[in-house]
Amino acid sequence: GGRRRLPPGPSRLPVIGSLHHFLFVRSPLAHRAMADLARRHGAPPLLYLRLGEVGLAVASSPAAAREVMRAHDAAFASRPWIPSMRPAMERGAVGLVFVPYGALWRQLRRVSVLELLSARRVRSWPPGRAVNVGVRLAALTADVTMRAVVDDRFDRREEFLRAIEEGSRLVTGFSLGDLFPSSRLVRFFSGTAGRVMDLHRKMFELMDCAIRQHEERRAAMASTPDGAVKEEDEDILGVLLRIHREGGLEVPPTMDIVKSLILDLFSGGSDTSASTLEWAMSELMRNPGAMEKAQAEVRSKLQGKPSVTEDDLHHLKYLKLVIKETLRLHPVLPLLLPRECTEDRKVMGYDVPQGTVVLVNAWAISRDSGYWDDADAFKPERFEDGKIDFKGTDFEFIPFGAGRRMCPGMTFAQGIMELVLASLLYHFEWKLPAGMEPNELDMTEKMGMAVRRKNDLCLRAVVRVPVPTPP
Numbered sequence: 001g002g003r004r005r006l007p008p009g010p011s012r013l014p015v016i017g018s019l020h021h022f023l024f025v026r027s028p029l030a031h032r033a034m035a036d037l038a039r040r041h042g043a044p045p046l047l048y049l050r051l052g053e054v055g056l057a058v059a060s061s062p063a064a065a066r067e068v069m070r071a072h073d074a075a076f077a078s079r080p081w082i083p084s085m086r087p088a089m090e091r092g093a094v095g096l097v098f099v100p101y102g103a104l105w106r107q108l109r110r111v112s113v114l115e116l117l118s119a120r121r122v123r124s125w126p127p128g129r130a131v132n133v134g135v136r137l138a139a140l141t142a143d144v145t146m147r148a149v150v151d152d153r154f155d156r157r158e159e160f161l162r163a164i165e166e167g168s169r170l171v172t173g174f175s176l177g178d179l180f181p182s183s184r185l186v187r188f189f190s191g192t193a194g195r196v197m198d199l200h201r202k203m204f205e206l207m208d209c210a211i212r213q214h215e216e217r218r219a220a221m222a223s224t225p226d227g228a229v230k231e232e233d234e235d236i237l238g239v240l241l242r243i244h245r246e247g248g249l250e251v252p253p254t255m256d257i258v259k260s261l262i263l264d265l266f267s268g269g270s271d272t273s274a275s276t277l278e279w280a281m282s283e284l285m286r287n288p289g290a291m292e293k294a295q296a297e298v299r300s301k302l303q304g305k306p307s308v309t310e311d312d313l314h315h316l317k318y319l320k321l322v323i324k325e326t327l328r329l330h331p332v333l334p335l336l337l338p339r340e341c342t343e344d345r346k347v348m349g350y351d352v353p354q355g356t357v358v359l360v361n362a363w364a365i366s367r368d369s370g371y372w373d374d375a376d377a378f379k380p381e382r383f384e385d386g387k388i389d390f391k392g393t394d395f396e397f398i399p400f401g402a403g404r405r406m407c408p409g410m411t412f413a414q415g416i417m418e419l420v421l422a423s424l425l426y427h428f429e430w431k432l433p434a435g436m437e438p439n440e441l442d443m444t445e446k447m448g449m450a451v452r453r454k455n456d457l458c459l460r461a462v463v464r465v466p467v468p469t470p471p
């Protein structure tokens with residue numbers, strides 16, 4: 001028996017819980033708001049808030065993160081269904097991100113990790129086309145992801161890319177309003193559920209079209225002398241359609257699940273990598289020494305080549321450190337993705353009741369001066385000794401999360417980001433707008449699907465090595 005010992009947190013008011021605290025926290029960016037709130041309550045490793053009827057625990061230290069994502073991983077391996085997405089999910093349209101922990105999740109995850117996000121697929125991008133530099137980073141990563149996930153021959157790809165972009169504007173990350181189901185104050189925050197549904201319908205219609213085209217092409221191929229498509233030539237949609245057709249899985253995915261999984265991979269993949277790249281370029285512009293070093297490396301390792309290919313990447317040691325340091329300072333999912341506690345647990349000595357939504361403040365942890373020297377400074381060299389990595393075992397650095405629900409797209413993302421960044425540095429010289437000093441570059445954040453720059457990064461590009469034109 002005995003009383004429950006909840007983690008410390010702001011005083012709770014009837015009805016609105018701790019919501020009033022957020023109305024007065026200046027920063028609309030939840031990761032900063034949570035960090036402020038934790039500081040004002042004596043910096044507990046686990047902070048407890050009541051938002052409307054939902055209990056919310058925020059882990060803000062490596063030890064607390066380790067307990068949630070490793071020690072008690074299985075009890076925190078589901079995600080809450082946020083209200084604006086609930087109607088779609090109740091119809092069974094659930095992809096990998098929100099599927100409850102269980103047999104279906106395990107299967108979708110296995111398919112994604114093994115078949116779809118393997119390094120083999122990353123290497124199979126046509127290099128000349130993948131580095132069509134000069135296009136905006138978002139368009140570029142969306143393009144690369146589209147090629148791997150759906151098909152680059154999809155007729156309505158422009159429409160699809162626009163819908164995804166609109167989606168990332170609509171879904172303002174996991175805004176606080178998203179976390180509570182029915183309080184009246186909630187409506188004050190959201191009101192986007194209708195638009196989300198419309199967009200969802202639109203994307204499903206586009207997916208139907210992509211699937212039709214896919215099947216038509218397969219039928220056409222099957223009637224040629226060479227016969228069917230070779231498995232290694234399939235894109236992700238092709239693999240999923242084959243699994244759907246041939247069965248053979250313990251829980252056969254419905255067509256709605258196939259579509260939702262594709263959308264999850266696509267939207268999960270492009271926005272995150274694009275924003276990270278934008279932050280990397282921003283940090284390099286603010287830190288000319290690091291830029292010089294990275295460019296010198298790329299130019300010396302690639303001397304004379306027409307463009308960067310996958311095979312060049314493992315020579316680019318400093319470039320990898322630049323991306324690591326960018327992920328430390330700018331984890332684009334600063335609170336990771338929400339988990340839900342599915343059975344009562346003790347974490348850091350506190351009771352976390354079943355049903356609590358659990359966030360991990362990866363942003364606060366990776367900028368904590370208790371674990372990092374000169375924590376706010378951009379210093380890629382700090383990773384030089386190779387002791388700390390983002391693979392989910394060093395809990396002071398978890399931009400991709402950790403444990404069973406850790407990001408399945410990590411390797412894929414690393415591939416895209418290295419390839420694109422190396423290409424940007426190889427082909428171009430980058431300059432700030434005339435008259436701007438490096439330290440004047442604005443770094444204000446804005447919450448979208450991922451945390452991105454509030455103001456566009458406008459740079460002048462001077463060609464050093466011309467980008468080869470695709471045949």
Ligand code: HEM
Binds near residue numbers: 264412
């Ligand atoms: C810089 C790039 C990326 C970052 C920082 C990132 C970060 C994350 C994080 C923090 C999570 C939640 C992990 C957790 O709960 O412990 C996650 C989950 C996920 N990510 Fe990524 N991600 C990136 C790129 C990608 C890419 C390229 C894909 C796919 C093509 C992808 C697909 C997913 C999916 C499907 C999930 C949900 C997995 C599950 O719930 O089982 N991500 N990602």
